[in-house]
Amino acid sequence: xxxxxxxxxxxxxxxxxxxxxxxxxxxxxxxxxxxxxxxxxxxxxxxxxxxxxxxxxxxxxxxxxxxxxxxxxxxxxxxxxxxxxxxxxxxxx
Numbered sequence: 001x002x003x004x005x006x007x008x009x010x011x012x013x014x015x016x017x018x019x020x021x022x023x024x025x026x027x028x029x030x031x032x033x034x035x036x037x038x039x040x041x042x043x044x045x046x047x048x049x050x051x052x053x054x055x056x057x058x059x060x061x062x063x064x065x066x067x068x069x070x071x072x073x074x075x076x077x078x079x080x081x082x083x084x085x086x087x088x089x090x091x092x093x
Contacts, residue, residue, distance in 0.1 A: 008040035008090060009047035012076045016054060026061030032075055046081040055085045063089045 017031040034055050037047035047055075057079060059067065067075065079087040 005044060005046065007044045007046040008078060008080055009037045009045045010040060010076070010078050011038075011047050011087075012036045013055075013074075015073050015075055021058075026064070028059045028064050030057040030059060030067075030075060031055075032057055040078060047079065047087070050081075050085055053085060055087055057087045057089050059089045063091070066092055 011032075011034055013032040013034045013036075015030055015032055019029045019031075021027040021029060032055055034047060034050050034053060037045055037051055039045035057075070057077075063077075067077070077092055078090040080090050081087050
């Protein structure tokens with residue numbers, strides 16, 4: 001059994017690809033080259049191990065509205081790592 005570690009990171013990266021999730025109306029997947037990450041408070045920064053690689057960030061419709069910079073190729077936001085190189089957006093910086 002794998003233990004779940006509560007974590008959050010503030011990340012910055014360049015957007016490689018944006019796709020709308022076909023089965024979930026309004027949701028997006030951002031494929032991002034993770035360039036930098038930082039811990040949020042005392043929570044572990046699990047994103048640090050993925051710096052320099054492509055990660056996938058799942059974004060809700062409400063969060064998508066606030067990501068206008070992502071459409072220009074950049075992203076800076078707070079995320080939670082789920083598994084592998086898959087993350088969920090938690091909010092803006």
